[in-house]
Amino acid sequence: MALPTVCALIAVLALPGGPAQADDAVPRVDLRVLVVTDGGPAVDAIAAELDTAGTPYTEVDLQQPGRPVIDAAFLADTVEGRPRAKYQAVVLPNDNPFSAGSPEMAALATYERTYGIPQVDAYTYARPEVGLQYAVGNGYAGSLDGVEAQVTTVGRAGPFEYLDGAVPFEDNSPSVGESYAYLSQPAVGADFTSYVDAQIPGRATRGSLVGEYRHDGRRELVVTFVYNRYQQQFRLLARGIVEWMTGGVHLGASRNYFAVHVDDVFAADDRWDSTLNCTPGDVDCAPGEGVPNPIRMTAADAEYAATWQNNRGFTMDFAYNAAGSVDHRQDNNGVDLLADKLIVDRNRFRWINHTYTHAFLGCEQDVSVVPWRCATLPGGTTKWVSRNEISDEIATNRVWGQLSGLPLENTELVTGEHSGMRLLPQQPTDNPNLAPALADNGVSWLASDNSREVGQRQLGSATTVPRYPMNIFYNAGRAAEQVDEYNWIYTSRQQGGSGICEDNPATTTCLPAPLNTTTGYPDYIVPLETRIALGHVLGNDPRPHFIHQSNLAEDRIAYPVLNGVLDSHARLFADNTPVVNLRMKDIGAELRKRSVWKSAVESGDITAYRIGDTVTVRAPATVAVTATMPAGTTRDTAAFGQAYAGKVSAWVTGTPLPLVLTLPPSAVSGTVQGGTGAPATNETAPRARVPAGVLRQVPYSRER
Numbered sequence: 001m002a003l004p005t006v007c008a009l010i011a012v013l014a015l016p017g018g019p020a021q022a023d024d025a026v027p028r029v030d031l032r033v034l035v036v037t038d039g040g041p042a043v044d045a046i047a048a049e050l051d052t053a054g055t056p057y058t059e060v061d062l063q064q065p066g067r068p069v070i071d072a073a074f075l076a077d078t079v080e081g082r083p084r085a086k087y088q089a090v091v092l093p094n095d096n097p098f099s100a101g102s103p104e105m106a107a108l109a110t111y112e113r114t115y116g117i118p119q120v121d122a123y124t125y126a127r128p129e130v131g132l133q134y135a136v137g138n139g140y141a142g143s144l145d146g147v148e149a150q151v152t153t154v155g156r157a158g159p160f161e162y163l164d165g166a167v168p169f170e171d172n173s174p175s176v177g178e179s180y181a182y183l184s185q186p187a188v189g190a191d192f193t194s195y196v197d198a199q200i201p202g203r204a205t206r207g208s209l210v211g212e213y214r215h216d217g218r219r220e221l222v223v224t225f226v227y228n229r230y231q232q233q234f235r236l237l238a239r240g241i242v243e244w245m246t247g248g249v250h251l252g253a254s255r256n257y258f259a260v261h262v263d264d265v266f267a268a269d270d271r272w273d274s275t276l277n278c279t280p281g282d283v284d285c286a287p288g289e290g291v292p293n294p295i296r297m298t299a300a301d302a303e304y305a306a307t308w309q310n311n312r313g314f315t316m317d318f319a320y321n322a323a324g325s326v327d328h329r330q331d332n333n334g335v336d337l338l339a340d341k342l343i344v345d346r347n348r349f350r351w352i353n354h355t356y357t358h359a360f361l362g363c364e365q366d367v368s369v370v371p372w373r374c375a376t377l378p379g380g381t382t383k384w385v386s387r388n389e390i391s392d393e394i395a396t397n398r399v400w401g402q403l404s405g406l407p408l409e410n411t412e413l414v415t416g417e418h419s420g421m422r423l424l425p426q427q428p429t430d431n432p433n434l435a436p437a438l439a440d441n442g443v444s445w446l447a448s449d450n451s452r453e454v455g456q457r458q459l460g461s462a463t464t465v466p467r468y469p470m471n472i473f474y475n476a477g478r479a480a481e482q483v484d485e486y487n488w489i490y491t492s493r494q495q496g497g498s499g500i501c502e503d504n505p506a507t508t509t510c511l512p513a514p515l516n517t518t519t520g521y522p523d524y525i526v527p528l529e530t531r532i533a534l535g536h537v538l539g540n541d542p543r544p545h546f547i548h549q550s551n552l553a554e555d556r557i558a559y560p561v562l563n564g565v566l567d568s569h570a571r572l573f574a575d576n577t578p579v580v581n582l583r584m585k586d587i588g589a590e591l592r593k594r595s596v597w598k599s600a601v602e603s604g605d606i607t608a609y610r611i612g613d614t615v616t617v618r619a620p621a622t623v624a625v626t627a628t629m630p631a632g633t634t635r636d637t638a639a640f641g642q643a644y645a646g647k648v649s650a651w652v653t654g655t656p657l658p659l660v661l662t663l664p665p666s667a668v669s670g671t672v673q674g675g676t677g678a679p680a681t682n683e684t685a686p687r688a689r690v691p692a693g694v695l696r697q698v699p700y701s702r703e704r
Contacts, residue, residue, distance in 0.1 A: 027083045027115055031251050031608035031615070033057040034087035036070070036097065042122035043093050045229035049238040052540045054252035054594060054626050056601050056608075058087070062097060070104040075111040085115040088610070089245035094124035095220060113217040118245050120221045126184035130222045131192035131213030139184035139207045140200045144225060146171035147179075147198055149209055149233070155195030159244035160237065162577040162645035167196055169225075169233045172531075179233070181225035183207025191215060192222075195244075196237065210237065212244070221245065232531070235538035236572060239645060248630045248667065249615060251601075251608055253649035255580045256573065258537045258565060259544035259587060261317045261447070261467060262552060263414065264474070266339055267324030267358055268294035269550040272475040274484040277498070279475045283365065283372045295477035295550040296324075299341040305552055306348045308559065312566055314581055317544070318342075319354035319414045319447075322400035343404050350583050351406045352447075356397040358416035361390050362423060362431045374426055382427075390420065390437035398441070411444035412584045413462070418449045421459070435460025445588040450543055456591050465588040468536060468545045471529055472561060477554035479521040486525060487514040522560065530564030537569060537579070542587045577645040593624045593651055613667070617659040624653040632664030 033050060035057045037043040050057045060067055068074055076085050090108060098105045112119055126132040126139060135141040149167040151160045169179050183200045184207045186192035194208035213220045221244050227234040239254055270281040271293045280290030309315055325339040342349075355361070363374035364383045375383040394413060401408050415421075420434035438446065439461040446459060450466035457464050476482035490511045491497030501510035515524050533545055551558035569579055582590070600606050600623045608617040608627075615633075619625050628649040633640045640661055641648030652659050 024081045025083065026612055027085055028079060028609045028611050029085045029088050029115060029117075031056065031246075031249070031610065031617075032087055033089045033091060033245065033250075034075075035059045035091045036062065036093065038062045038093040038097055040093050040123070041228035042223070042226065043091060045227060045234050045238070046091050046120065046122055046241060048229040049242060049254075050252070053242065053254045053628075054597050054601065055242065055246075055250050056252075056606065057091075062093075071107045072111070075107060076115070082611075084609075085111070085117060087117065088247075088250070089118050089120065091120045091122060091245070093122055095119075095121045095130050095222070109216070109218060112219075118219045118221065118247075120241060120245050121223060123223050123226055126182040126207075126224050128187040128190070130220065130224075131187055131190035131211070131215065132182075132184040132208060132222065132224070133187050135182040135184045135207070135224075139182065140203075141182050142180065142201075143177050144169045144179045144181045144198065145177060149196055149198040150206075151196050152194050154193055155210075155240070156574075158195065160195055160240035162239060162574055163236060164572060164574050166572060167233055167236050168572075170231055178231070179225060179227070181209060183209065184224070186211075195240070210241075230535065232535065232538065235535065243647070248628065248647050249610060249663065251606070251617070251625075251627050253626050253628050253644075253651075254540040255542070255644060256537050256569065256577060257540070257542040257582065257587075258314075258533075258569075258579045259317065259542070259582055259584075260314075260562060261319055261352065261414070261544050261546040261584070262549055263319045263354060263546055264324070264358065264549045265297070265318040265320040265342070265354070266328075267321040267549070268296035268328075269474050269477075269548055271295050271477065271550075272473065272481050272485045274481065277488050278370075282475070283367050284370065286370050287367060295475070295553055296328075297338055297549050297553045299337040301553050301556065302338055302341040302345065304556065306345050309348060312563075314562075314566060314579070315348075315350055317350040317352050317583060319352040319546075320397070320401065320406070321354050321356065321358045321416075322397050322404075323357040326400075339404075343406075346404070346406050351401060351408050352412050352414055352584060353394060353397050353401065353408065353410070354414045355393040355416055356400070357393065359385070359389070359393055359419075360417060361385050361393065361415050361420035361434065362427045372426065384431050384433055385420075387433040387437045387440070390431075390433055391440050394437065394441045394443065409583065409585055410442055412447075413438070413441075413443045413445070414447040418447060418452070421446075421448060421453070421464075423452070430459065435462075438462045445585050447546075447584065456588070456595060463588055463592055465584055465591065466543050468533070468543055470533065470545050470547050470558075470561065471525070472547050472551050472558055474548035474550055476557065477550045479555050479557050480517045482525065482557055483515050483517045483520040486520070487511070487517075521557065526560045526564060529561045530568065533561065533565050534568050537565060542580075542582060542590050544584065544587055574646075576643070593626070593653075596623055597626055610663075613663040613665075615659075615661040615663065617657070617661075619657055619659075621657065624651045625657070625659050626651050627659070627661070629661060630664055630667035632666060634662045634664075635660065 033055065035043060035047050037059060047059060060070065078084060096105050111117060121130060124130055126135040133139060147169045151163050151165050151167060172178060183198055185205060191214040192211055194211040196210035197206040197208050200207045209225050210223050213222050270279045272279050273290050276285060276290050278285035281292035325336050328336045364385060365372045366375045377383050398410060420431045422428055422430050443462045446462040446464050448464040448466050450468050453466060455466060473482055473485055476485060488498050490501055491514050492502050492510050493499040495514055501508040547558050600619060606619050617625050617627060628647050629640060631643060631648050633648055641650035
């Protein structure tokens, strides 16, 4: 087919309205992204966004010998007599990562013009070749640490409609440069639209950081700041980059998830002793060392929690131990005001079975030594907690909850300290009695510690749900206690700390100096924990976070972090992009569907393409399909998906495939505009660094 004919067909496709074209000459565009990488962090970040969302892509590594050659045959072919574009978008390290006069770049340019395929320049510097004036002399080139960029009016009406406007650049360390950018205005005569900009230092004008350049029948998204996948500024813009390159039509989906589990409700948590540097009553103190001084919520704390939830429009999950209330009543003439209050307000929270006494359900612990070890039988074999003991812990707690009217989901379980599952170094294997006991009690979802086990796994009838431990310690009810223990963990022996950070440099970063016990919590720990948790929220990560009831008592030290996450989200995101607050079983189901989907994509079992205004997805019957489409997309005559971030998305399960969707007329973009532009060059710009000043997770979590 002659090139002008195909281009004419593309123009027809771009016109709004009308049914799908029946002509076999109308191109098919596969829903897959071509990612060309040079090993830099910017392309890696975009690939990570696609991967997390479940959006299929093919990666070509320019550094690898024997890589595929990007030519016309690699990019397009014919299927059943219809021309096919194999990729709906192209991501490049910059506007031209190839050598001068490269036939590969020429093939890409021809492909993009022919099929109307957009190109993302993951990171390049400002110059006329990308539609911008040179930054030097006309704009700015340098650090943007701590600068607040803004989404432009056009950006908010377009691919970044999910943002309120502000795009703050991180500044985590005063001694490390974390960002580098070029700020510049469009070149004279260039068809350039800025989507994200910032004030040019020393000038009254603003310069583009993300913008669209139309030229030579092609469209490029030009990004002129350096970033990596973990930085907040990228995480905020990642969704919009994907929506721009795909036109809002792609496989995969993304949400801003946040869930908080509060463990040990009704029970009391042992308190950190700042003199002994251990927790009397728990296994990190020698037997008989110190005097236990437990921390337990009061009825006033319960009322505060319920009021806080109502004000924030957010629900916490209370993982409860009924024996805590039973024992408290026995010791207080039948009175337990906390339990009375929580039972009255039971429908204001979600509830999870955390076992009756919070017993350790793995090996039987020998606590005569510190650290503890597994008890053994004669002959040296491990002495395990029995199947009946595990089952009693689960069932007794469940019955108490049912009699108290708690709205339980019986398929969910959190064992004490995530016990029963393997725990290094003492218990390298699961308790063999755990899986049968889970099946006995109909447990389908079992909480695990994400700092110990990343990802889901099957344990008998149950699938694990990894939870993020927040560095708000179970044995701290006061901010000063939290800081003292934090200093013990994260400072060197020379500074009076435990030396854990010195012994585990690959996983734990030492503090440069101990934190002040008065100011260290609000000034250091709260901002750090807020940033870490918010990073999970912005990363399309549904895994829940967990704290303990002690953190809602006394100084109520959890709330500054939770408020920090929710306040930051509210400031940064538009109303169409709320926090998604799921309960444990729904999080588990989401993670499991993602895993199945990922395997199907990697195995080549998913076929998806667009012809005109019709999208077709084929997948095995056992695989749930995930897709994001423009608002107004229909399946048969029914609306498709749930609204989120200006688009609609859904998992499609239990229905006959293929999945066929019809896009609304508003989803069809305008025709590709022509323009002028000089040939791209092979210049490069500075790379992003891994964010500085972030303490990494210690190799164990501080939990009861």
